[in-house]
Ligand SMILES: O=P(O)(O)OC[C@H]1O[C@H](OP(=O)(O)OP(=O)(O)O)[C@H](O)[C@@H]1O
């Protein structure tokens with residue numbers, strides 16, 4: 426199974442997603458960012474179970490021991506700005522990873538249709554390394570498709586992991602179709618999108634809730 430829904434098996438993740446969604450709690454920005462970060466931490470832990478391992482020998486004060494370690498450190502990337510807390514959570518656990526960043530935003534026209542504008546990308550070499558892309562809200566999937574297309578100009582990863590806190594069913598299907606080999610780690614999947622491309626019930630605007638209301642461009 427390539428799409429893993431973290432809240433399907435009840436755990437603390439459900440409580441964190443509930444708080445992210447709840448209008449009476451989500452305005453507490455520090456808690457909102459921290460809950461996103463915690464979902465990133467759990468996703469990183471789950472991803473770590475799937476990563477290739479190697480055997481290493483370490484020296485304790487008393488003896489040596491052969492143990493398992495991650496064979497190839499991943500590259501963790503995210504889409505600014507909403508992705509930062511989720512990204513931080515993944516990096517808290519996969520703390521030896523390299524990191525890359527993409528900046529993208531929805532550019533609205535007079536009819537309120539939007540296209541994705543990407544104006545910044547910096548990333549280490551991802552050739553033969555696991556690539557993790559963190560995007561908290563997988564709504565239409567347009568931002569992720571654009572970001573991944575550009576990230577893949579930095580090499581061919583051994584595997585692709587996508588992490589989202591909340592996804593729409595349509596967004597998941599779009600990514601599954603575009604990247605059938607990718608593993609999608611998602612907190613919860615909601616059934617609908619609004620006419621403005623917002624996940625519903627969703628949680629609202631993740632970037633605004635983390636960092637303040639943006640001016641529309
Ligand atoms: O799947 P899509 O339809 O492309 O939408 C998803 C995008 O929206 C969110 O960013 P948001 O608008 O909250 O971010 P910002 O505050 O960083 O601009 C999210 O982080 C994605 O990048």
Ligand SMILES: O=c1cc[nH]c(=O)[nH]1
Nearest residue numbers: 562564623624630631
């Ligand atoms: O529901 C959505 C869709 C895009 N961006 C968000 O922050 N939320």
